[in-house]
Amino acid sequence: MKNSCWLFAILFMVFSINQNFAQGPPITGDSPIMIGGGRILLRNITEIRSTDRGTFVWAPLMVHYLPTSNSVVAVHLPLVHYNFDSEFSDLGNGTSFGDLQIMGKYQFYRKDGMGKTLRMVVKTLQNLPTGKELGIEGMSTGHYESYLGTVLGYETLEYGISTEFGYNFSPNGSNDNLKLELGFGLPLLEPTYPVNQLNLYFEYENQFYTENSGYRLLFAQGIQYAVDQLTLDAAVQISLVQDLLPEQKRNYSIFIGGRYVF
Amino acid sequence: MKSILTTCILVLFSVANINAQEKTNDQFTVEINGMGCPYCASGVEDQFSKLDHISDIKIDIKTGTLTFDFPTTENLALEDVKKRVKAAGYTLSFAKVERANGTVETLEKEKTKGKSRKK
Numbered sequence A: 001m002k003n004s005c006w007l008f009a010i011l012f013m014v015f016s017i018n019q020n021f022a023q024g025p026p027i028t029g030d031s032p033i034m035i036g037g038g039r040i041l042l043r044n045i046t047e048i049r050s051t052d053r054g055t056f057v058w059a060p061l062m063v064h065y066l067p068t069s070n071s072v073v074a075v076h077l078p079l080v081h082y083n084f085d086s087e088f089s090d091l092g093n094g095t096s097f098g099d100l101q102i103m104g105k106y107q108f109y110r111k112d113g114m115g116k117t118l119r120m121v122v123k124t125l126q127n128l129p130t131g132k133e134l135g136i137e138g139m140s141t142g143h144y145e146s147y148l149g150t151v152l153g154y155e156t157l158e159y160g161i162s163t164e165f166g167y168n169f170s171p172n173g174s175n176d177n178l179k180l181e182l183g184f185g186l187p188l189l190e191p192t193y194p195v196n197q198l199n200l201y202f203e204y205e206n207q208f209y210t211e212n213s214g215y216r217l218l219f220a221q222g223i224q225y226a227v228d229q230l231t232l233d234a235a236v237q238i239s240l241v242q243d244l245l246p247e248q249k250r251n252y253s254i255f256i257g258g259r260y261v262f
Numbered sequence B: 001m002k003s004i005l006t007t008c009i010l011v012l013f014s015v016a017n018i019n020a021q022e023k024t025n026d027q028f029t030v031e032i033n034g035m036g037c038p039y040c041a042s043g044v045e046d047q048f049s050k051l052d053h054i055s056d057i058k059i060d061i062k063t064g065t066l067t068f069d070f071p072t073t074e075n076l077a078l079e080d081v082k083k084r085v086k087a088a089g090y091t092l093s094f095a096k097v098e099r100a101n102g103t104v105e106t107l108e109k110e111k112t113k114g115k116s117r118k119k
Helices: A002-017 B002-022 B038-049 B078-087
Strands: A039-050 A054-068 A071-084 A093-097 A101-113 A116-127 A145-156 A160-169 A177-187 A196-209 A214-227 A230-243 A252-261 B025-033 B055-060 B065-071 B091-098 B103-108 B111-118
Touching (some): B038 B055, B038 B078, B078 B103
Antiparallel strands (some): A039 A252, A054 A071, A116 A145, A230 A252
Protein backbone atom coordinates (compact mmCIF):
# COMPACT_ATOMS: atom_id res chain seq x y z
CA MET A 1 0.00 0.00 0.00
CA LYS A 2 2.88 2.32 0.89
CA ASN A 3 4.58 1.47 -2.41
CA SER A 4 1.40 2.23 -4.34
CA CYS A 5 1.09 5.64 -2.69
CA TRP A 6 4.66 6.48 -3.67
CA LEU A 7 4.03 5.38 -7.24
CA PHE A 8 0.92 7.50 -7.56
CA ALA A 9 2.78 10.47 -6.07
CA ILE A 10 5.61 10.06 -8.60
CA LEU A 11 3.13 9.70 -11.46
CA PHE A 12 1.31 12.83 -10.37
CA MET A 13 4.55 14.83 -10.19
CA VAL A 14 5.80 13.64 -13.57
CA PHE A 15 2.42 14.35 -15.19
CA SER A 16 2.47 17.83 -13.68
CA ILE A 17 5.93 18.57 -15.06
CA ASN A 18 5.31 17.19 -18.54
CA GLN A 19 1.99 18.74 -19.47
CA ASN A 20 3.15 19.85 -22.91
CA PHE A 21 4.85 16.76 -24.28
CA ALA A 22 3.87 13.51 -25.98
CA GLN A 23 5.29 9.99 -25.90
CA GLY A 24 6.12 6.93 -28.03
CA PRO A 25 5.12 3.25 -28.12
CA PRO A 26 4.83 1.33 -24.82
CA ILE A 27 7.60 -1.11 -23.77
CA THR A 28 5.96 -4.07 -22.01
CA GLY A 29 2.41 -3.23 -23.08
CA ASP A 30 0.74 -2.64 -26.41
CA SER A 31 -0.57 0.37 -28.29
CA PRO A 32 -3.42 0.84 -30.77
CA ILE A 33 -1.35 3.35 -32.75
CA MET A 34 -0.28 1.99 -36.12
CA ILE A 35 2.46 3.47 -38.26
CA GLY A 36 1.04 3.34 -41.77
CA GLY A 37 0.10 0.73 -44.34
CA GLY A 38 2.77 -1.30 -46.13
CA ARG A 39 5.39 -0.91 -43.40
CA ILE A 40 7.46 -3.49 -41.54
CA LEU A 41 8.61 -3.26 -37.96
CA LEU A 42 11.39 -5.47 -36.63
CA ARG A 43 11.57 -5.72 -32.90
CA ASN A 44 13.37 -7.49 -30.13
CA ILE A 45 12.45 -7.20 -26.48
CA THR A 46 14.54 -9.64 -24.51
CA GLU A 47 13.16 -10.57 -21.11
CA ILE A 48 15.39 -11.86 -18.34
CA ARG A 49 13.03 -13.31 -15.73
CA SER A 50 14.12 -14.24 -12.26
CA THR A 51 11.96 -16.66 -10.25
CA ASP A 52 12.47 -19.00 -7.31
CA ARG A 53 12.51 -21.89 -9.81
CA GLY A 54 15.37 -20.39 -11.81
CA THR A 55 16.31 -17.72 -14.31
CA PHE A 56 14.86 -17.64 -17.83
CA VAL A 57 15.68 -15.56 -20.88
CA TRP A 58 13.25 -14.97 -23.74
CA ALA A 59 14.82 -13.40 -26.84
CA PRO A 60 12.33 -13.05 -29.69
CA LEU A 61 12.68 -11.72 -33.19
CA MET A 62 9.37 -9.99 -33.83
CA VAL A 63 8.34 -9.22 -37.38
CA HIS A 64 5.30 -6.98 -37.68
CA TYR A 65 3.78 -6.22 -41.08
CA LEU A 66 1.04 -3.68 -41.68
CA PRO A 67 -0.89 -4.67 -44.82
CA THR A 68 -3.17 -1.65 -44.33
CA SER A 69 -3.15 1.40 -42.11
CA ASN A 70 -5.52 -0.30 -39.65
CA SER A 71 -4.20 -3.86 -39.43
CA VAL A 72 -1.10 -5.72 -38.30
CA VAL A 73 0.00 -9.32 -38.69
CA ALA A 74 3.05 -10.46 -36.80
CA VAL A 75 5.16 -13.46 -36.00
CA HIS A 76 7.38 -13.76 -32.93
CA LEU A 77 10.26 -16.23 -33.17
CA PRO A 78 11.77 -16.68 -29.72
CA LEU A 79 14.90 -18.29 -28.39
CA VAL A 80 14.65 -19.34 -24.76
CA HIS A 81 17.48 -19.91 -22.35
CA TYR A 82 16.55 -21.68 -19.11
CA ASN A 83 18.49 -22.31 -15.97
CA PHE A 84 16.38 -24.17 -13.41
CA ASP A 85 17.44 -24.29 -9.81
CA SER A 86 18.24 -27.94 -9.01
CA GLU A 87 16.32 -27.58 -5.73
CA PHE A 88 13.03 -27.06 -7.59
CA SER A 89 13.43 -28.90 -10.89
CA ASP A 90 15.53 -31.48 -12.70
CA LEU A 91 15.12 -29.74 -16.07
CA GLY A 92 18.62 -28.29 -15.75
CA ASN A 93 19.71 -25.59 -18.14
CA GLY A 94 19.90 -25.07 -21.86
CA THR A 95 18.79 -23.05 -24.84
CA SER A 96 15.97 -23.96 -27.16
CA PHE A 97 13.38 -22.52 -29.49
CA GLY A 98 10.44 -21.18 -27.51
CA ASP A 99 6.73 -21.04 -28.25
CA LEU A 100 6.18 -19.37 -31.60
CA GLN A 101 3.58 -16.62 -31.49
CA ILE A 102 1.34 -15.29 -34.23
CA MET A 103 -0.37 -12.00 -33.62
CA GLY A 104 -3.06 -10.07 -35.43
CA LYS A 105 -4.51 -6.64 -34.70
CA TYR A 106 -7.33 -4.76 -36.34
CA GLN A 107 -8.19 -1.17 -35.57
CA PHE A 108 -11.96 -0.84 -35.50
CA TYR A 109 -12.33 2.63 -34.03
CA ARG A 110 -10.47 5.84 -34.66
CA LYS A 111 -11.34 9.38 -33.72
CA ASP A 112 -8.74 11.96 -34.67
CA GLY A 113 -8.48 15.54 -33.57
CA MET A 114 -5.82 18.21 -33.80
CA GLY A 115 -2.79 16.68 -32.06
CA LYS A 116 -4.83 13.93 -30.45
CA THR A 117 -6.30 10.56 -31.27
CA LEU A 118 -8.49 7.90 -29.66
CA ARG A 119 -8.10 4.42 -31.09
CA MET A 120 -9.29 0.91 -30.33
CA VAL A 121 -8.00 -2.33 -31.75
CA VAL A 122 -9.01 -5.95 -31.35
CA LYS A 123 -6.04 -8.22 -30.87
CA THR A 124 -5.36 -11.93 -30.96
CA LEU A 125 -2.19 -13.74 -30.00
CA GLN A 126 -1.82 -17.43 -30.78
CA ASN A 127 0.84 -19.27 -28.82
CA LEU A 128 1.97 -22.38 -30.74
CA PRO A 129 3.54 -25.36 -28.95
CA THR A 130 6.92 -25.20 -30.64
CA GLY A 131 8.83 -24.85 -27.40
CA LYS A 132 9.77 -27.47 -24.83
CA GLU A 133 7.36 -28.27 -22.00
CA LEU A 134 9.26 -26.17 -19.49
CA GLY A 135 6.24 -24.55 -17.87
CA ILE A 136 7.64 -21.06 -18.32
CA GLU A 137 4.62 -18.86 -18.91
CA GLY A 138 4.83 -16.74 -22.06
CA MET A 139 8.17 -18.28 -23.04
CA SER A 140 8.15 -22.07 -23.39
CA THR A 141 5.11 -24.04 -22.26
CA GLY A 142 4.89 -26.51 -25.13
CA HIS A 143 1.13 -25.95 -25.10
CA TYR A 144 -1.25 -24.15 -27.38
CA GLU A 145 -2.69 -20.94 -25.96
CA SER A 146 -4.99 -18.36 -27.46
CA TYR A 147 -5.43 -14.77 -26.37
CA LEU A 148 -8.15 -12.38 -27.42
CA GLY A 149 -8.25 -8.81 -26.25
CA THR A 150 -8.82 -5.19 -27.04
CA VAL A 151 -6.39 -2.29 -26.78
CA LEU A 152 -7.57 1.25 -26.19
CA GLY A 153 -5.32 4.26 -26.43
CA TYR A 154 -5.77 7.99 -26.12
CA GLU A 155 -2.85 10.13 -27.09
CA THR A 156 -2.58 13.88 -27.21
CA LEU A 157 0.40 16.20 -27.32
CA GLU A 158 -0.19 16.75 -23.59
CA TYR A 159 -0.51 13.17 -22.33
CA GLY A 160 -1.09 9.58 -23.38
CA ILE A 161 -2.75 6.53 -21.88
CA SER A 162 -3.00 3.01 -23.21
CA THR A 163 -4.92 0.10 -21.76
CA GLU A 164 -5.46 -3.51 -22.75
CA PHE A 165 -8.12 -5.96 -21.65
CA GLY A 166 -8.28 -9.57 -22.72
CA TYR A 167 -8.54 -13.25 -21.92
CA ASN A 168 -6.00 -16.02 -22.41
CA PHE A 169 -7.31 -19.55 -23.03
CA SER A 170 -5.23 -22.67 -22.52
CA PRO A 171 -6.47 -26.21 -23.23
CA ASN A 172 -5.89 -27.57 -19.73
CA GLY A 173 -7.04 -24.36 -18.08
CA SER A 174 -3.91 -23.96 -15.96
CA ASN A 175 -2.97 -20.70 -17.63
CA ASP A 176 -6.43 -19.27 -18.26
CA ASN A 177 -6.31 -15.69 -17.16
CA LEU A 178 -7.97 -12.36 -17.53
CA LYS A 179 -5.52 -9.56 -18.25
CA LEU A 180 -5.82 -5.84 -17.67
CA GLU A 181 -2.96 -3.51 -18.50
CA LEU A 182 -2.57 0.20 -18.00
CA GLY A 183 0.36 2.24 -19.26
CA PHE A 184 1.53 5.83 -19.10
CA GLY A 185 4.34 7.21 -21.20
CA LEU A 186 6.01 10.47 -20.32
CA PRO A 187 8.54 12.28 -22.50
CA LEU A 188 11.58 14.03 -21.13
CA LEU A 189 12.31 15.96 -24.34
CA GLU A 190 10.16 18.35 -26.31
CA PRO A 191 8.41 16.62 -29.24
CA THR A 192 10.20 17.15 -32.53
CA TYR A 193 10.14 15.61 -35.97
CA PRO A 194 12.37 13.90 -37.12
CA VAL A 195 11.92 11.82 -33.97
CA ASN A 196 14.28 12.46 -31.08
CA GLN A 197 12.61 11.31 -27.88
CA LEU A 198 13.56 10.16 -24.44
CA ASN A 199 10.55 8.70 -22.64
CA LEU A 200 9.76 7.23 -19.26
CA TYR A 201 7.15 4.49 -18.95
CA PHE A 202 5.00 3.34 -16.07
CA GLU A 203 3.14 0.16 -16.93
CA TYR A 204 0.85 -1.96 -14.79
CA GLU A 205 -0.30 -5.48 -15.61
CA ASN A 206 -3.07 -7.28 -13.73
CA GLN A 207 -3.69 -10.99 -14.25
CA PHE A 208 -6.57 -12.91 -12.73
CA TYR A 209 -6.06 -16.68 -13.00
CA THR A 210 -9.46 -18.32 -13.25
CA GLU A 211 -8.34 -21.92 -12.60
CA ASN A 212 -6.87 -21.32 -9.16
CA SER A 213 -8.34 -17.87 -8.42
CA GLY A 214 -4.84 -16.42 -8.40
CA TYR A 215 -3.96 -12.79 -8.88
CA ARG A 216 -0.83 -10.94 -9.91
CA LEU A 217 -0.06 -7.24 -10.23
CA LEU A 218 3.13 -6.34 -12.04
CA PHE A 219 4.66 -2.90 -12.35
CA ALA A 220 7.23 -1.99 -14.97
CA GLN A 221 9.35 1.11 -14.97
CA GLY A 222 10.90 1.70 -18.36
CA ILE A 223 12.98 4.13 -20.34
CA GLN A 224 12.98 4.54 -24.09
CA TYR A 225 15.13 6.44 -26.55
CA ALA A 226 13.83 6.96 -30.06
CA VAL A 227 15.73 8.56 -32.92
CA ASP A 228 14.42 8.54 -36.49
CA GLN A 229 13.27 4.96 -37.21
CA LEU A 230 15.18 3.32 -34.36
CA THR A 231 13.84 2.89 -30.83
CA LEU A 232 15.73 1.44 -27.87
CA ASP A 233 13.83 0.14 -24.83
CA ALA A 234 14.76 -0.94 -21.32
CA ALA A 235 12.51 -1.72 -18.35
CA VAL A 236 12.47 -3.39 -14.98
CA GLN A 237 9.31 -5.20 -13.92
CA ILE A 238 8.53 -6.13 -10.35
CA SER A 239 5.63 -7.91 -8.69
CA LEU A 240 3.54 -5.71 -6.43
CA VAL A 241 1.01 -8.43 -5.60
CA GLN A 242 1.33 -12.20 -6.09
CA ASP A 243 -1.43 -14.39 -4.77
CA LEU A 244 -0.41 -17.38 -6.86
CA LEU A 245 0.89 -20.93 -6.86
CA PRO A 246 4.62 -21.06 -6.05
CA GLU A 247 5.52 -22.10 -9.62
CA GLN A 248 3.69 -19.07 -11.01
CA LYS A 249 5.47 -16.50 -8.87
CA ARG A 250 8.14 -14.18 -10.22
CA ASN A 251 10.83 -12.13 -8.53
CA TYR A 252 11.56 -9.57 -11.23
CA SER A 253 12.10 -9.22 -14.96
CA ILE A 254 14.49 -7.07 -16.94
CA PHE A 255 13.55 -6.06 -20.48
CA ILE A 256 16.06 -4.82 -23.03
CA GLY A 257 15.45 -4.36 -26.73
CA GLY A 258 14.97 -2.23 -29.76
CA ARG A 259 12.78 -1.77 -32.79
CA TYR A 260 13.33 -0.50 -36.30
CA VAL A 261 10.68 0.58 -38.75
CA PHE A 262 11.14 0.11 -42.51
CA MET B 1 28.86 52.53 -69.24
CA LYS B 2 28.89 49.46 -71.46
CA SER B 3 30.00 47.26 -68.56
CA ILE B 4 27.24 48.64 -66.33
CA LEU B 5 24.66 47.80 -68.97
CA THR B 6 26.05 44.31 -69.36
CA THR B 7 25.95 43.78 -65.59
CA CYS B 8 22.34 44.98 -65.40
CA ILE B 9 21.29 42.64 -68.21
CA LEU B 10 23.04 39.71 -66.51
CA VAL B 11 21.36 40.51 -63.18
CA LEU B 12 17.95 40.73 -64.85
CA PHE B 13 18.50 37.38 -66.57
CA SER B 14 19.55 35.81 -63.25
CA VAL B 15 16.47 37.12 -61.43
CA ALA B 16 14.23 35.93 -64.26
CA ASN B 17 15.89 32.53 -64.11
CA ILE B 18 15.39 32.28 -60.33
CA ASN B 19 11.71 33.19 -60.70
CA ALA B 20 11.30 30.58 -63.43
CA GLN B 21 12.84 27.93 -61.12
CA GLU B 22 10.54 28.85 -58.22
CA LYS B 23 7.51 28.39 -60.39
CA THR B 24 8.27 24.81 -61.38
CA ASN B 25 6.90 23.48 -58.07
CA ASP B 26 3.46 23.43 -56.49
CA GLN B 27 3.54 24.12 -52.75
CA PHE B 28 1.34 21.91 -50.56
CA THR B 29 0.23 22.59 -46.99
CA VAL B 30 -1.67 19.78 -45.27
CA GLU B 31 -3.17 19.86 -41.79
CA ILE B 32 -3.49 16.38 -40.36
CA ASN B 33 -5.55 15.26 -37.38
CA GLY B 34 -4.52 12.38 -35.13
CA MET B 35 -0.77 12.89 -34.89
CA GLY B 36 -0.58 12.70 -31.13
CA CYS B 37 3.13 11.83 -30.99
CA PRO B 38 6.30 12.38 -33.03
CA TYR B 39 6.45 8.62 -33.71
CA CYS B 40 3.07 8.92 -35.49
CA ALA B 41 4.48 11.39 -38.02
CA SER B 42 6.92 8.83 -39.44
CA GLY B 43 4.00 6.99 -41.08
CA VAL B 44 2.88 10.19 -42.78
CA GLU B 45 6.39 10.96 -44.04
CA ASP B 46 6.76 7.39 -45.28
CA GLN B 47 3.58 7.61 -47.36
CA PHE B 48 4.61 10.87 -49.01
CA SER B 49 8.25 9.87 -49.50
CA LYS B 50 7.00 7.20 -51.89
CA LEU B 51 6.06 9.94 -54.36
CA ASP B 52 8.77 10.45 -56.96
CA HIS B 53 10.09 14.01 -57.29
CA ILE B 54 8.64 15.18 -53.95
CA SER B 55 10.89 17.64 -52.18
CA ASP B 56 11.24 19.68 -49.00
CA ILE B 57 8.96 17.50 -46.85
CA LYS B 58 8.52 19.06 -43.43
CA ILE B 59 6.26 18.05 -40.54
CA ASP B 60 5.46 20.33 -37.65
CA ILE B 61 4.29 17.89 -35.00
CA LYS B 62 2.92 20.61 -32.72
CA THR B 63 0.52 21.96 -35.33
CA GLY B 64 0.06 18.69 -37.24
CA THR B 65 1.11 20.42 -40.46
CA LEU B 66 2.82 18.75 -43.38
CA THR B 67 4.37 20.88 -46.12
CA PHE B 68 6.09 19.79 -49.29
CA ASP B 69 6.86 20.83 -52.85
CA PHE B 70 5.91 18.86 -55.91
CA PRO B 71 6.64 19.43 -59.62
CA THR B 72 3.75 21.28 -61.20
CA THR B 73 4.06 19.13 -64.34
CA GLU B 74 2.90 16.13 -62.28
CA ASN B 75 -0.32 17.95 -61.32
CA LEU B 76 -0.74 16.17 -57.97
CA ALA B 77 -4.37 16.44 -56.90
CA LEU B 78 -5.51 17.16 -53.35
CA GLU B 79 -7.62 14.00 -53.50
CA ASP B 80 -4.39 12.01 -53.91
CA VAL B 81 -2.96 13.81 -50.90
CA LYS B 82 -6.05 12.84 -48.91
CA LYS B 83 -5.63 9.20 -49.93
CA ARG B 84 -2.04 9.18 -48.74
CA VAL B 85 -2.97 10.70 -45.38
CA LYS B 86 -5.61 8.00 -45.02
CA ALA B 87 -3.10 5.28 -45.98
CA ALA B 88 -0.85 6.55 -43.21
CA GLY B 89 -3.71 6.04 -40.76
CA TYR B 90 -4.63 9.67 -40.10
CA THR B 91 -7.34 12.13 -41.01
CA LEU B 92 -6.96 15.08 -43.31
CA SER B 93 -8.28 18.26 -41.75
CA PHE B 94 -7.33 20.81 -44.37
CA ALA B 95 -5.15 20.90 -47.47
CA LYS B 96 -4.04 23.72 -49.70
CA VAL B 97 -1.93 23.80 -52.83
CA GLU B 98 -0.46 26.91 -54.35
CA ARG B 99 0.08 25.96 -57.97
CA ALA B 100 3.05 27.35 -59.83
CA ASN B 101 0.69 29.34 -62.06
CA GLY B 102 -0.75 31.15 -59.02
CA THR B 103 -3.92 29.09 -58.64
CA VAL B 104 -4.87 28.10 -55.08
CA GLU B 105 -6.94 25.00 -54.39
CA THR B 106 -8.23 23.83 -51.04
CA LEU B 107 -9.73 20.70 -49.55
CA GLU B 108 -11.34 20.73 -46.14
CA LYS B 109 -12.43 17.91 -43.85
CA GLU B 110 -12.72 15.33 -46.59
CA LYS B 111 -15.07 17.55 -48.59
CA THR B 112 -13.82 19.46 -51.63
CA LYS B 113 -14.58 23.12 -51.39
CA GLY B 114 -14.14 23.49 -55.12
CA LYS B 115 -12.95 27.05 -54.72
CA SER B 116 -10.17 28.08 -56.99
CA ARG B 117 -8.83 31.54 -57.40
CA LYS B 118 -5.95 33.40 -58.91
CA LYS B 119 -3.48 34.95 -56.47
